[in-house]
Amino acid sequence: MSGVATTEFPALGRPAAPSAVAVAGSLVAAAIVGVRMAGIGGHPLVQSFVVIFTSIVVEALPFILLGALVAAAIEVFVPQSAFDRVARLPLGLQLPAAAVGGFAFPVCECGSVPVARRLIAKGMHPASGLAFMLAAPILNPIVLASTVIAYRGLGLSLQMAAGRVVLGLVLAVVAGWALGGESAAELLKSRPGEPTPARAVPVMAPPARSVSFADHLASDFFFMGSFVVAGAALAAALQTVIPQSLVAGLARTPVVGSLALMGIAFVLSLCSEADAFVAVSLTQFPIGAQLAFLVFGPAVDAKLALLYSASFRRRFVGRLLIVAVPVVLAGSLWFEALVR
Amino acid sequence: MRPGAVRASSHRHGFDKHSARAGALGLWSLVFAWLWLSGEMTRYLGPRTFWVAPFGAVALGGAAAVTAAGARRSSDRDELSAGDGARFGVLLLPLVAMLAVPGAQLGSQAAANKAPSGILVGAAAAAPGAPGSGPIGFRDIYYAGQSERYALERGLSDGMGVNLTGFITHPPGIPEGFFALTRFYVSCCAADAIPYSVVVRPPGPVVPSAYPDDRWLEIGGQLGQSDAGFMLFPHSIKPAKAPDDPYLY
Known part of the structure; x- marks a missing residue:
């Protein structure tokens, strides 16, 4: 479709002139040499920032690619009639089914955004697409296995994994229902060079498919990837500058503890496949607060905030926070009361 | 078009x-x-x-x-x-x-920032149910200081000899003249690195500037129990090169 898309809806903006690219390249080279000669890289703050920033990007990029691959395959190879059939299902069935579908999609949060965006653009109800997007990074088997392993030492592996599944599902369904009430065109932010959902052209000659697949794959990868890089820079800067003890010192009670760990989860922007190992180390926080960390982080964090802003319209991040914070807080308090 | x-x-x-x-x-x-x-x-x-x-x-x-x-x-x-x-x-x-910034590393600044509390021993992780195997490491020493059962099962006690390589940090609250030897433990990527530190009581007169942050040392010595867990009393302190793989797992 992209071959069609780029013909029908060409990229906006001026073409990048070779001279401008050459100047930009020279400036970058000069900056690298300058930083190395000035010894700025030896400063501990710079070192911490570079290691954390680069590690988040290196870990996330293959998942972005995986998400872009699936999204491109959905766009090009899944017939529109399949989405039409799904779209005809009642929302009461579509929404929880989409959330539970997260079990079958083993990528972290960076990969689920392009897939959900594509599913919504192809006709899945926006509420269901959002439920899938929020559930997949929490419910996938790798994440649940890492949660079990991390909490084995405390003898709470099954409780934490079950708590994560239940609260993750509840958050996905509630947030999907609350934020997915508008049409795809109203929810999705259009991108330069991409047809809007209403204008998408469903029919494509078979020879164009490989070209279209390649174009969608690269387009999604570069679009999502650039926002993940920006988000990783934000998360690394926050991790480098803000001491975790600043928040940890505030948090002994369940309510404040849960809110504080949601704040830490936002700042750290960890991959959902690793966050349980960090959560288990936060022993000064109540167990319910640790669950809040594990459910809130994969749904809203610094790098995702930028990615969501680029993918969805109308202050999506703020509206998601308004839904996610009370749901996760209530769930974590309920879990605390159950387990304690 | x-x-x-x-x-x-x-x-x-x-x-x-x-x-x-x-x-x-x-x-x-x-x-x-x-x-x-x-x-x-x-x-x-x-x-x-x-x-x-x-x-x-x-x-x-x-x-x-x-x-x-x-x-x-x-x-x-x-x-x-x-x-x-x-x-x-x-x-x-x-x-x-x-x-x-080639060869960038997490050091004392990151250790201070990533420690979830201002307590002396940096990290605060729960002791695992089953003790690890192999040489005694930073995490073992920390867990053993928090859990008698872990110390017993790992065979870790007062006077035990250990050999550790790490970098110098000075966590908040550490007494004058003491320093901490620290390593990061990583699960998935450096963003989730958790610092584990062992407090070291260097022998002889106190010379604070002798142990600057981020210098790598190899220390052999004996463990001794204190209020904040196990402490290391060295019998040899040697400068060390930062290892190619800076993290422990």
């Missing part, structure tokens, strides 16, 4: 977007291959995600090939817009950071 559409036929002086995409994907594929083959991946990734380096090299290389093939078969030549160029630039920033 709609009026106003940019077609290559009318602007042949710009870059082809598809070729630029293939080039950027290929560049990232080479970076992942380099991280994998040089062992540099240990600077950024933990053992749970080491697979990301070869996977990234192959998958991004494959995506570059698919994109390049798609560009060859496409009848249109789309020029790289300024917006596309900016996105490419952002995506290449991590490579710029790696080149500008």
Whole structure:
């Protein structure tokens, strides 16, 4: 479709002139040499920032690619009639089914955004697409296995994994229902060079498919990837500058503890496949607060905030926070009361 | 084509977007291959995600090939817009950071920031149910200080001899003349690194400037119990080179 898309809806903006690219390249080279000669890289703050920033990007990029691959395959190879059939299902069935579908999609949060965006653009109800997007990074088997392993030492592996599944599902369904009430065109932010959902052209000659697949794959990868890089820079800067003890010192009670760990989860922007190992180390926080960390982080964090802003319209991040914070807080308090 | 559409036929002086995409994907594929083959991946990734380096090299290389093939078969030549160029630039920033600050490491600044509380011993993790095996490490010593059962099962007690390599930190609240020997433990990537420290009581008169932050040392000595857990009383302190793999797992 992209071959069609780029013909029908060409990229906006001026073409990048070779001279401008050459100047930009020279400036970058000069900056690298300058930083190395000035010894700025030896400063501990710079070192911490570079290691954390680069590690988040290196870990996330293959998942972005995986998400872009699936999204491109959905766009090009899944017939529109399949989405039409799904779209005809009642929302009461579509929404929880989409959330539970997260079990079958083993990528972290960076990969689920392009897939959900594509599913919504192809006709899945926006509420269901959002439920899938929020559930997949929490419910996938790798994440649940890492949660079990991390909490084995405390003898709470099954409780934490079950708590994560239940609260993750509840958050996905509630947030999907609350934020997915508008049409795809109203929810999705259009991108330069991409047809809007209403204008998408469903029919494509078979020879164009490989070209279209390649174009969608690269387009999604570069679009999502650039926002993940920006988000990783934000998360690394926050991790480098803000001491975790600043928040940890505030948090002994369940309510404040849960809110504080949601704040830490936002700042750290960890991959959902690793966050349980960090959560288990936060022993000064109540167990319910640790669950809040594990459910809130994969749904809203610094790098995702930028990615969501680029993918969805109308202050999506703020509206998601308004839904996610009370749901996760209530769930974590309920879990605390159950387990304690 | 709609009026106003940019077609290559009318602007042949710009870059082809598809070729630029293939080039950027290929560049990232080479970076992942380099991280994998040089062992540099240990600077950024933990053992749970080491697979990301070869996977990234192959998958991004494959995506570059698919994109390049798609560009060859496409009848249109789309020029790289300024917006596309900016996105490419952002995506290449991590490579710029790696080149500008080669061999970057997490050190005492990160240890102070990443410790979830201001307590003396940096990290605060729960003792695992089953003790580890192999030589006694930073995490064992910390767990043993928190759990008598762990200490017993790991065979860790007062007077036990240990040999540790780490970098110097001075956590808040550490007494004058003491320092902490610290290592980061990583699960998936350096962003989730957790610092574990052992307080060291150097022998002889107190000379604070003798043990500056971030200097790597190899220390042999005996463990002794204190209020804050186990402490290390050294019998040998030797300067050490920062290991190629700076993290423990």
